[in-house]
Amino acid sequence: MNYLIGAFKLPCNICISFADGKSRNQVPLKKENGKTVMVALFQSQESIVGEVVIEPMHGKKVEHNGVKIELLGQIELYFDRGNFYDFTSLVRELDVPGELYERKTYPFEFSTVEMPYESYNGVNVRLRYILKVTISRNYVSNIVEYQDFVVRNYTPPPSINNSIKMEVGIEDCLHIEFEYNKSKYHLKDVIIGKIYFLLVRIKLKNMELEIRRRESTGSGPNTYVETETLAKFELMDGAPVRGESIPVRLFLSPYELAPTYRNISNKFSVKYYLNLVLVDEEDRRYFKQQEITMYRLLET
């Protein structure tokens, strides 16, 4: 039996590790099987340096047509599952065709890799970075090993960051003016603002601010849009009268937000919106949605 099992087992172990693996930040990543693992975190323009260790099983020899390592940036659309679009693909040959008898270590280095997009796990789309080691073989399938890693890109505070200010209303029913202090927020930012009631002729019950994420995938007629509400934050309880001004202070840190992604490789976009919702006593909802730009501020 042992023999049989051995026949299906991979003839060798492949281990991919990063040179600075111990000191590098680790972040959780949700895998396809639902498990969350901790993986290394990189950002664009970083050099990805490490080594691949290949260790054949108990003295077996592995014959191969060459060993290579690839760094892939892939987008996977779920309606087209299994079909990866590689927007980045770098290859390093690790070994010329030959045979492996014993454990062998291959250092590798991708220097200053351009990784313009962040890792993203959405409803309909996934963007991931992997290192893929392939041992090419004749007649039998190649031996492949993957190592995920996460890319996050930091941006400096935007030089122009206007407030969002707007007057909206339903004629002769409700007129409000709202203001959010910025249009671009980093992920740990605080939204400060106020809602000013110019005219209130309906009996309001409460008011809340929602943070919504809109993910659109595909293009043209095949566009899929998925909207999620990530946060519901009550701003006001009761019915205000004309002239009332309600403060807004919403800390973003408790929510799982990511930066805004615009038209990533023409495949998908992820945008964020602030949705101000007023609810009246009959539970009718009046709302106004405003896009905000999220960015990842380099933590210092």
Next chain:
Amino acid sequence: MIADGVEDEEKWLAAGIAGLQQNAFYMHRALDSNNLRDALKYSAQMLSELRTSRLSPHKYYELYMRAFDELRKLEMFFKEETRRGCSIVDLYELVQHAGNILPRLYLLCTVGSVYIKSKEAPAKDVLKDLVEMCRGIQHPVRGLFLRSYLAQVSRDKLPDIGSEYEGDADTAVDAVEFVLQNFTEMNKLWVRMQHQGPAREKEKREKERSELRDLVGKNLHVLSQIEGIDLDMYKDSVLPRVLEQVVNCKDEIAQYYLMDCIIQVFPDEYHLQTLDVLLGAFPQLQPTVDIKTVLSRLMERLSNYAASSADVLPEFLQVEAFAKLNNAIGKVIEAQPDMPILGVITLYSSLLTFTLHVHPDRLDYADQVLGACVKKLSGKGKLEENKATKQIVALLSAPLDKYNDIVTALKLSNYPRVLEYLDTETNKVMSTVIIQSIMKNKTRISTADRVEALFELIKGLIKDLDGAVLDEVDEDDFKEEQNSVARLIQLLHNDEPEEMFKIICTVRKHILGGGPKRLPFTVPPLVFSSLKLVRQLQGQEENPFGEEESTTPKKIFQLLNQTVETLSNIPAPELALQLYLQCAEAANDCDLEPVAYEFFTQAFILYEEEISDSRAQITAIHLIIGTLQRMHVFGVENRDTLTHKATGYSAKLLKKPDQCRAVYACSHLFWVDDQDNVKDGERVLLCLKRALRIANAAQQMSNAARGSTGSVTLFVEILNKYLYFFEKGNPQINVAAIQSLIELVTTEMQSDSSTPDPAADAFFASTLRYIEFQKQKGGALGEKYEPIKA
């Protein structure tokens, strides 16, 4: 329906409490295990129970108090948490992650309290943030309670001067700013309640609002406790800001309550110094606000303040408190044209009390108030409203109580003018009050002018006022009133006869118009008062008045004659007769024979013409006899005429026994002990014999009519008269006459036809005992009695 509502509410409250306790339990567990995350989670859930809209404020309060207790524990925990190294700033952010606003803000206030205590940020910044964030609660009841919680946790953490949280130079301003802002927001929420919900529940809403008012008022109380507010600051910013809010909220309930609050919580000294500002707000209030009560309380407070120490009085003068109040009242009345007259009077009444306390020496102020009141009352006619008249009585009584002296009140020229607006009934009440005040204080009213003024005031009692219906007057009440007038007349006195005479004339002038019902009450005291004056003059041997117009007894008697005459016209002949006799006796003492004679003439005329009742005649004739007996002023001729008349009338009484008694009484007219010229023994005997004859006739008549003789009482009485004159030495009365009389009585008593009369027997027996006694006593009298056999 309503009962169901109450029951449902109980259920909701019970459910709320249960939910609260359950989450509190988990919160406690989290606190015990120092689990901040869970503590926040469960405390937020616990506080979510306060999001209910189903409870009335009363029940909501119950729920709130439970949450409040729990929050104290949470606050302790937060404090410990910071001691364990948790940054308070982080904590302050962390609680703001809560998705529901109400729990979030309760938690924020709780952490805020710890934040201020940590002094990591200036108290003013934290407070400002809290009070701003609380704007998120626009629901009136929930907002009021939340802000009340904020006020509660912050009251010992204000950056007041001298507090450990004191900030920079403007620290008190910051403290005030915070409290004022919270106050303003709370008031807005409170007022808003009035306009929410269906109109039919207005009453219920108003009740609920009044249950919540102290939450709002508490802020003013906190404000008043801020040490850093000095007079200037109060004057320049605090008061104007508060008043601005009060005026602008345009809500009746709020304005009434808050004005009252302002008056109650801030020191009197401040009120005095800011009268302009404070009073300036009153005319701007809603026309339906019960300003009179509030303003009255203000004046009451200021009055008490003035009374508290004499040192503060100059302040009142300096700020011209009276003028300002007076002015303000005028404006308020102008601004509220619908104010009932009761309100107007109440206001003036309070102002009057104020000025009486504060400026007791300024009668002109009091008069001014009354004048303003008159002005307001004019054109309204008599007051019909019960409460209003009561208030006027209070208004008018105030000066009396204060000065304890009607004389001072009489100096108030507007006083009687106010009285004119009272209806008859109240006018009487007021008059009674005035008289009682005089009685109580034994006020001396000693000039004719004042008497004139006084009677002008109490004319409600003195005469029938126009259009008054007397039928409804209770007899006893009427007597009571008139008796008090009579007492008042007796009190009027001046040692100076001249002035006293004027007083009498004045009183007379007033009371003569009183009509037939009053005169019997008012004339006698006037007569006696006059007679007192007569006796006073009589005491002065020489007539001190040389001039023609001086007061002489004669003049007084003339006046008296006319006065008493009015009684005979109404008619009250018995009373008039008595008074004539009194006057006659006084004239007798003054040696004015013609005057005395005249009075007797009047008395006899009355007897003849007016007194027809037989009982009244008996009384009258005995009075006449008695008075006449004491007269010494008459000459023989006049005396004869009068005694003749008296004897004649005596014998003409209806019943024999009455005749008999009157006749034997007449015997005294001929024998006056201290008058030597009146000792006519013969006529005495004649009288007594005549009496005997009448007694005999009476016996016979009785025998004829009833078959039995009457009592021997008359005989015994006559016997006693005999004995009297016997003792006095009347030579016509001798032993034989007495002896025969005794026998007569004895025979009569033994006769079969006599009616036994134990009283008469006893009378006779004691008469005989008297004779025996005199005999035994011996002496001249004893000897005289000796021959008599009993």
